[in-house]
Amino acid sequence: MQNLNPYRLNSSRFTNLLLAIAVVLIALFPLFDNVFYTQLISKVMIMAIFAMSLDLLVGYTGLVSFGHAAYFGLAGYALALMGPKYEAVSVWWSLPAAMAVCAAFALVVGLLVLRTRGIYFIMVTLAFAQMLYFIFHDTKLGGGSDGIYIYAKPEMKWGDTVLLNLEKIDQFYYFVLILLVLTYSLLKRILGSPFGRALLGIKVNEHRMRALGFPVFRYQLASFVLSGALAGLAGYLAAVQYGFVNPEILSWHQSGTVLMMVILGGMGTLYGPALGAFAFVILQEVMSNQAWFGPQAKHWQLVMGIIVMLVALYLPQGLAGLFRWSNKKRAVESVEANHE
Amino acid sequence: MDAATLLIQLLNGLQYGLLLFLVACGLTLIFGIMGIINLAHGSFYMIGAYLAWSLTSLTGSFALAILLGIPLTIIVGMTLERVLFRQLYQRDHLYQVLLTFGLILVLEELRSIIWGDDPHSFSVPEFLNHSIPLTDNLSYPVYRLAISGVCLLIAGGLYLLIQKTRLGMMIRAGASNREMVESLGIDIKLIYTLIFALGIALAAFAGMINAPLSSVFPNMGSPVLITCFVVVVIGGIGSVKGALIASLLIGLADTFGQVYVQELSGMIVYVLMAAVLLWRPEGLFKRI
Amino acid sequence: MSEPILRTAGLTKRFGGLSAVNNVSLDLHVGEVHAVIGPNGAGKSTLTNLLSGDLSATEGTVMFAGKNIAGLKSDVISRLGIGRSYQKTNIFLTFTVFENCRLAAQSRTPHVLRVFHRAESFVDINQQAEEAMEAAGLTARRDNIAATLSHGEQRQLEIAMCIATQPRVLLLDEPLAGMGPHESQRMIELIKALTPEHAIMLIEHDMDAVFEVAHRLTVMVNGEVIASGNPEEVRASPAVQSAYLGTVGTVGTLGNLGNSGADENEHV
Numbered sequence: 001m002q003n004l005n006p007y008r009l010n011s012s013r014f015t016n017l018l019l020a021i022a023v024v025l026i027a028l029f030p031l032f033d034n035v036f037y038t039q040l041i042s043k044v045m046i047m048a049i050f051a052m053s054l055d056l057l058v059g060y061t062g063l064v065s066f067g068h069a070a071y072f073g074l075a076g077y078a079l080a081l082m083g084p085k086y087e088a089v090s091v092w093w094s095l096p097a098a099m100a101v102c103a104a105f106a107l108v109v110g111l112l113v114l115r116t117r118g119i120y121f122i123m124v125t126l127a128f129a130q131m132l133y134f135i136f137h138d139t140k141l142g143g144g145s146d147g148i149y150i151y152a153k154p155e156m157k158w159g160d161t162v163l164l165n166l167e168k169i170d171q172f173y174y175f176v177l178i179l180l181v182l183t184y185s186l187l188k189r190i191l192g193s194p195f196g197r198a199l200l201g202i203k204v205n206e207h208r209m210r211a212l213g214f215p216v217f218r219y220q221l222a223s224f225v226l227s228g229a230l231a232g233l234a235g236y237l238a239a240v241q242y243g244f245v246n247p248e249i250l251s252w253h254q255s256g257t258v259l260m261m262v263i264l265g266g267m268g269t270l271y272g273p274a275l276g277a278f279a280f281v282i283l284q285e286v287m288s289n290q291a292w293f294g295p296q297a298k299h300w301q302l303v304m305g306i307i308v309m310l311v312a313l314y315l316p317q318g319l320a321g322l323f324r325w326s327n328k329k330r331a332v333e334s335v336e337a338n339h340e
Numbered sequence: 341m342d343a344a345t346l347l348i349q350l351l352n353g354l355q356y357g358l359l360l361f362l363v364a365c366g367l368t369l370i371f372g373i374m375g376i377i378n379l380a381h382g383s384f385y386m387i388g389a390y391l392a393w394s395l396t397s398l399t400g401s402f403a404l405a406i407l408l409g410i411p412l413t414i415i416v417g418m419t420l421e422r423v424l425f426r427q428l429y430q431r432d433h434l435y436q437v438l439l440t441f442g443l444i445l446v447l448e449e450l451r452s453i454i455w456g457d458d459p460h461s462f463s464v465p466e467f468l469n470h471s472i473p474l475t476d477n478l479s480y481p482v483y484r485l486a487i488s489g490v491c492l493l494i495a496g497g498l499y500l501l502i503q504k505t506r507l508g509m510m511i512r513a514g515a516s517n518r519e520m521v522e523s524l525g526i527d528i529k530l531i532y533t534l535i536f537a538l539g540i541a542l543a544a545f546a547g548m549i550n551a552p553l554s555s556v557f558p559n560m561g562s563p564v565l566i567t568c569f570v571v572v573v574i575g576g577i578g579s580v581k582g583a584l585i586a587s588l589l590i591g592l593a594d595t596f597g598q599v600y601v602q603e604l605s606g607m608i609v610y611v612l613m614a615a616v617l618l619w620r621p622e623g624l625f626k627r628i
Numbered sequence: 629m630s631e632p633i634l635r636t637a638g639l640t641k642r643f644g645g646l647s648a649v650n651n652v653s654l655d656l657h658v659g660e661v662h663a664v665i666g667p668n669g670a671g672k673s674t675l676t677n678l679l680s681g682d683l684s685a686t687e688g689t690v691m692f693a694g695k696n697i698a699g700l701k702s703d704v705i706s707r708l709g710i711g712r713s714y715q716k717t718n719i720f721l722t723f724t725v726f727e728n729c730r731l732a733a734q735s736r737t738p739h740v741l742r743v744f745h746r747a748e749s750f751v752d753i754n755q756q757a758e759e760a761m762e763a764a765g766l767t768a769r770r771d772n773i774a775a776t777l778s779h780g781e782q783r784q785l786e787i788a789m790c791i792a793t794q795p796r797v798l799l800l801d802e803p804l805a806g807m808g809p810h811e812s813q814r815m816i817e818l819i820k821a822l823t824p825e826h827a828i829m830l831i832e833h834d835m836d837a838v839f840e841v842a843h844r845l846t847v848m849v850n851g852e853v854i855a856s857g858n859p860e861e862v863r864a865s866p867a868v869q870s871a872y873l874g875t876v877g878t879v880g881t882l883g884n885l886g887n888s889g890a891d892e893n894e895h896v
Binding site for chain 2: 312
């Protein structure tokens with residue numbers, strides 16, 4: 001939104017500052033040399049990319065997809081299947097290739113599902129993800145319910161020099177961090193462009209956008225494809241981290257979880273869902289920790305479920321809503337609340 | 341495939357379809373009339389099944405288990421409706437999806453705490469535990485026929501209720517125009533509560549009567565839920581007629597699919613749905 | 629007058645057994661305001677929806693600059709140069725006034741591929757938006773969230789968005805609805821200012837406004853046209869007087885008939 005007085009400390013400048021600080025802190029973290037937590041933060045960052053990709057769709061285009069895990073999982077399977085079994089593939093081509101596969105699938109699915117709206121859209125995206133789940137679960141294509149191991153992690157070489165060894169936890173960490181920052185910046189840029197503004201317009205009042213002459217379907221499809229490709233980026237990284245893919249990463253539980261991260265964090269802000277991913281993964285780690293909570297900790301999903309329900313009922317703006325202190329944003333919020 | 345095997349598959353497909361109908365019908369009514377998407381609908385199917393199992397173990401009688409279980413489920417459902425769902429009537433579907441997703445997690449864990457994680461089987465009640473011989477070495481279980489029969493009765497009863505009674509008329513009116521119904525002095529809240537109770541009672545009942553065949557196991561509600569979503573999408577949200585036709589369609593497609601294209605049978609349902617949506621983005625039938 | 633820029637012939641819309649619009653033929657010329665009046669439920673908004681592409685006609689043609697546009701989608705029709713404003717305010721409530729107009733203007737030069745440029749950096753779009761806001765008198769409220777505007781101001785924004793898309797034809801659906809005398813006068817001046825360059829179809833209940841701006845008048849009752857032509861002649865026609873305007877001499881006192889309750893808009 002336009003700010004006539006650039007010298008006033010406005011909320012988005014402040015938010016950017018906070019984000020920059022966060023990035024620096026995250027970058028410094030591996031210096032603590034704690035393997036477990038470094039890997040955990042890597043996982044958080046990957047989920048943050050995943051959540052941001054869904055925010056593009058849900059928070060900025062107004063399309064609630066309940067099948068986003070399809071792209072997350074598809075990229076992982078693409079990586080597992082695209083190279084020879086025990087040799088490392090090159091990141092240079094395998095990463096774009098995995099994302100391209102996801103983009104292609106998103107294109108096909110989008111052409112079909114964007115004919116529907118509202119609840120139909122939710123259910124239909126869910127069902128297409130299920131289709132993919134069954135393909136990998138029931139056929140020999142993906143190793144069935146056992147999944148596939150990725151025996152050699154992809155490598156990044158320039159000629160004969162190894163630029164990046166993703167087997168090393170610290171190098172993987174920084175690789176993910178860079179991609180996270182790039183993804184956020186890219187999305188922020190795109191969303192500030194005319195295309196991004198049109199998406200937001202479609203979310204707020206699709207009917208009027210059409211009446212104004214925007215070919216709404218094309219914009220939605222573009223958003224859907226981009227969103228799928230970025231989810232693929234996250235899925236590729238996740239597969240590299242675990243060294244393993246199985247059908248459960250495509251499950252609707254996964255789709256529901258990432259949707260929950262988006263809302264918990266605050267949809268329509270980009271940094272919100274990243275925050276939501278962080279909160280969720282940390283919560284999960286804490287609650288399932290048997291050393292702290294004893295044997296009852298295996299029922300951590302009970303508490304998670306209650307938290308999800310509380311967020312749905314009482315915290316529609318999510319955690320990011322706590323950061324909205326400008327009057328303008330409060331006015332927007334009250335309009336949104338009254339119009340739901 | 342010879343005639344007897346064909347008949348068996350046909351009967352199986354119809355039975356599965358009719359069972360799906362019970363669950364999907366509740367889902368489509370709740371969504372069509374109340375505008376609520378309830379992901380936890382499958383969890384009530386599961387609750388029904390587990391109640392049937394544990395009450396049968398407790399009382400020794402399957403019939404008694406059903407008689408006790410249904411009211412129990414209705415009470416649970418109505419409490420949830422009053423406490424939770426009511427807050428979300430005017431909200432975006434997104435929050436309903438989220439709320440009910442959380443509810444699924446909660447219900448699954450409660451199930452795990454109360455009944456544990458082991459699968460359990462129990463037998464079909466004695467008086468129905470026979471088979472009708474079809475050929476020299478093939479016979480068909482009476483129990484499955486009983487399930488189909490009961491489902492058909494219920495379908496007929498629903499038809500009568502919705503089309504021929506005053507309550508049904510109020511329900512249909514409430515679906516078209518909530519404010520008008522309210523201003524006519526009809527308590528729409530009561531109708532909503534009744535619909536919700538009816539919907540989940542149907543789901544729970546389906547879980548109960550199918551439990552002897554499927555056994556009870558963790559997460560048993562999930563596949564049923566997803567399939568019912570597809571049924572509702574194909575049949576058209578809010579349409580009971582659509583739910584019936586779509587259920588039968590899917591029941592038969594799935595059953596025959598497992599025979600002919602085993603590996604890809606899980607996908608058939610979704611391919612069907614994609615095909616229907618290409619043709620009719622709002623399902624086969626409009627509401628009620 | 630010159631050739632009509634938009635002409636409908638035999639336009640009909642049936643909903644089941646009900647003909648909301650039946651065999652309507654009218655034309656719009658650049659430089660003219662063609663007012664369409666009639667009681668509630670006469671089919672006026674349905675007619676507008678048919679022309680803008682929000683509804684598809686059951687029968688009939690709509691010729692725009694020589695091409696039949698009946699059946700085209702609303703975004704296509706908008707891009708061809710037909711803009712409409714809505715009776716029920718249909719703006720982007722959570723955006724600022726400027727953003728509303730900017731987005732409307734953007735529809736003409738979407739700059740879709742320039743994804744790395746900020747939306748506000750496009751001078752051509754900004755200028756268009758500023759001009760539209762200026763014409764509608766909203767420049768002072770530029771940075772206010774649309775939801776905080778008064779009803780009259782929101783109606784002004786409704787028109788501004790329409791203007792920002794630089795249409796040739798303007799379909800205005802009750803622009804004066806709910807406005808006080810000052811705001812109404814302002815809107816009337818705006819319509820007069822727009823007339824020379826545009827072909828305007830005006831749906832209104834405010835008879836004073838109608839007779840002040842209209843060059844042509846069409847009266848619709850029950851979906852059909854019962855009179856069409858020069859405003860004075862139409863007003864004097866006995867058929868129109870008995871069907872709609874009531875007894876002779878009540879034209880002035882009818883004034884602003886106010887907003888409808890169950891309008892045909894509800895069924896759209």
